[in-house]
Amino acid sequence: MLYLAIRQMLSRKKQTSLIVLGISFGTMIYIIVAGLQFGFREYLTEQLLNNTAHVLIKGSERDLSEKELRPRFFDESTLVRWIVPPAGKRDEVRLVNPQGWFQRLEEDPDVLAYAPRFSINGIVSQGRYRHSVSITGIDPVKQIKVTSLEDYMEKGSLMELDGGGSKIVLGSGVLETIGAKVGDTVRLSIGLGEPRPYRVVGSIHLGNEQFDKVMALGNIHDIQTLNLSPGRVSEISVALTDINLSHEKAALWSLFSRDEVQGWEEANAQFMQMIGIQDLMRAILTGAILLVAGFGIYNVLSIMISQKKKEIAILRSIGYGPNRILELFLGQGLILGFIGALFGILLGIGVNLIIGSIELSFEVGKSNHLPISFAPSIFATAFAAALIAAVIASFLPAFSASKMTPLDIIREEM
Amino acid sequence: MGIVGKNVVKQFGSPPMVILHGLDLEIEDGEFVSISGRSGSGKSTLLYLLSTLDNPSDGVIEIDGVSPQKMTVNELHRFRNEKIGFIFQFHYLLPELTGLENVLLGPRNLGLEKQKKDEALALLDQLEVYKQANKFPSEMSGGEQQRVAIARALILSPKYLFADEPTGNLDSVSGNKVMSILEETSQNNNMTIVLVTHERDYAARANREIYLVDGRISENYS
Known part of the structure; x- marks a missing residue:
């Protein structure tokens, strides 16, 4: 029946073209919206993952308690009555037993890599210029395996921090603020002792001012020494073999320690909610578009079937059964859906390429173009949705046509 | 074996309106029979029952x-x-198909369109519409279209041919031509033909006439 279906569609080119255009536009709009949404999502995810790994293990903030302090000042037998009971927080947030974590992570087959970090606040200065920074001590070899920070290096490489030796990588915004460049020596102070000189071996540019203006990366041992706290680790970023295991692993590991263990999704709950809202919006938009396209197919096929009753009658009397009539009209819906979806995908890619080539006056990530996703899943979804809408929309009129008996039609015509 | 109708009743609606009142008839293989009568006599209804397009309310076909x-x-x-x-x-x-494609609709349903193509062209030639083989119905006259439709009905050499007022929409020249084709087909192919017509002259050209009056076979003509 494909032959007849094609001939019938070709005989009414205008109607066929209009339906194909309708489906194409629907598919195209979905691809544009989904491409932009997924593009932004990929960009934001990457930005977030630079700072929060699949699982982040960090020291939990702990309150001081009378029970903890009492043995430090008094022996067991002394009765102590506090005038003002001890209260407040313990010093900075740090892991209780980093070595224990390293061992556990080494042995876990689901762990791809991990990287310890030690973070403190400090002031970087050059000449008269001073600027507050967030200093993160990293193990560059391990860090590169956990995040994609290396991709954002403007100059130099994170690997230059390997082995230590008072070297530092500064955010592009920090360098700009203090008027320094790669190769210069800056002074770093954290409020303990005299400021120390560090040579700038690289600059990093994430495209996010929030990070670029405060970021300072050094070798973890150098930063631990600067802080007079050798071996101290504030957090461990963990990369898993499967990111979807992050929630499960975080829940399991948090049972072993007082440290805080957060999966990627928990750490970015707001982001995940935003993604959920985006997904819902896209689903509503897709539904609306496909409803309109489907309604077009339904209308045109219904009108055509009422115009082609005589032909259905002759086909039925020649021996074409109800299923063959169903095939004839369902086939037309499918062909229209197929061509429309294909054409829509090409149009969508074209429009997205144009949108993606527009130069913006601000930076988004590493470039000044809108991030657009061309993930195959977008096209597969668009294609499947258009085809399903076409099948549903054409099934109803096709089914009613298949139920027509030749005699009913002949009597109606008489 | 032919076609046999026993006590064939057909009624429509509620309360039922009886169109055919217990007809008994027999049409032998190879016979050319015409069914005629006035409008509303039930001749088309009888044809649809005999041709499997409809089922009787009572009786057996x-x-x-x-x-x-x-x-x-x-x-x-x-x-x-x-x-x-x-x-x-x-x-x-079918307006989107050429004359030849219309003739080959039946064979196409059986996957025989290629084998039957030459036969279809020969049939169109025999019916003097060979030139219309590659024309669309909109490019043909009424008579030519009806002859293409006859070729479509004959292409699979059916054992039974049912014609419902085939000349009703044609001028007398085209109508005569269609009747001649039916006569030749009956004689040459030993095909059983049942023709419904309200024109007495055409009805008389069949081997046997069945004349209906108010849903009953009139003895004067059967």
Whole structure:
């Protein structure tokens, strides 16, 4: 029946073209919206993952308690009555037993890599210029395996921090603020002792001012020494073999320690909610578009079937059964859906390429173009949705046509 | 085996309006029978019952030894495809297909369009519409369209040919031509032909006439 279906569609080119255009536009709009949404999502995810790994293990903030302090000042037998009971927080947030974590992570087959970090606040200065920074001590070899920070290096490489030796990588915004460049020596102070000189071996540019203006990366041992706290680790970023295991692993590991263990999704709950809202919006938009396209197919096929009753009658009397009539009209819906979806995908890619080539006056990530996703899943979804809408929309009129008996039609015509 | 109708009743609506009142008739294989009568006499209704397009309200119809009422939908369509040809007053050609493609619709349903192509062209030639083989129905006259429709009905050499007022929409020249074709087909192919017509002259050209009056066979003519 494909032959007849094609001939019938070709005989009414205008109607066929209009339906194909309708489906194409629907598919195209979905691809544009989904491409932009997924593009932004990929960009934001990457930005977030630079700072929060699949699982982040960090020291939990702990309150001081009378029970903890009492043995430090008094022996067991002394009765102590506090005038003002001890209260407040313990010093900075740090892991209780980093070595224990390293061992556990080494042995876990689901762990791809991990990287310890030690973070403190400090002031970087050059000449008269001073600027507050967030200093993160990293193990560059391990860090590169956990995040994609290396991709954002403007100059130099994170690997230059390997082995230590008072070297530092500064955010592009920090360098700009203090008027320094790669190769210069800056002074770093954290409020303990005299400021120390560090040579700038690289600059990093994430495209996010929030990070670029405060970021300072050094070798973890150098930063631990600067802080007079050798071996101290504030957090461990963990990369898993499967990111979807992050929630499960975080829940399991948090049972072993007082440290805080957060999966990627928990750490970015707001982001995940935003993604959920985006997904819902896209689903509503897709539904609306496909409803309109489907309604077009339904209308045109219904009108055509009422115009082609005589032909259905002759086909039925020649021996074409109800299923063959169903095939004839369902086939037309499918062909229209197929061509429309294909054409829509090409149009969508074209429009997205144009949108993606527009130069913006601000930076988004590493470039000044809108991030657009061309993930195959977008096209597969668009294609499947258009085809399903076409099948549903054409099934109803096709089914009613298949139920027509030749005699009913002949009597109606008489 | 032919076509046999026993006590065939057809009624419509509620309260029921009886169109055919217990007809008994027999049409032998190879016979050319006409059914005529005034408008509303039930001649088209009888043709649709005999040709498997409709079922009687009461009574039995057997065609080629089997009752269409007992066939499944698929069996019925296969039976129509292989053994029955229809010609209607309105030719019902598919406008998006050429004359030849319209003739080959039946063979196409059986996957025989390639084998039957030469035969279809020969048939169109025989019916003097060879030049219309590659024309669309909109490019043909009414008479030419009806002859293409006859070729479509004959292409699978059906055992039974049912014609419902095939000349009703044609001028006298075209009408005569169609009648001549039916006569030749009956003589040469030993095909059983049942023709419904309200024109007495054409009815008389059949081997046998069945004349209906108010849903009953009139003895004067049968």
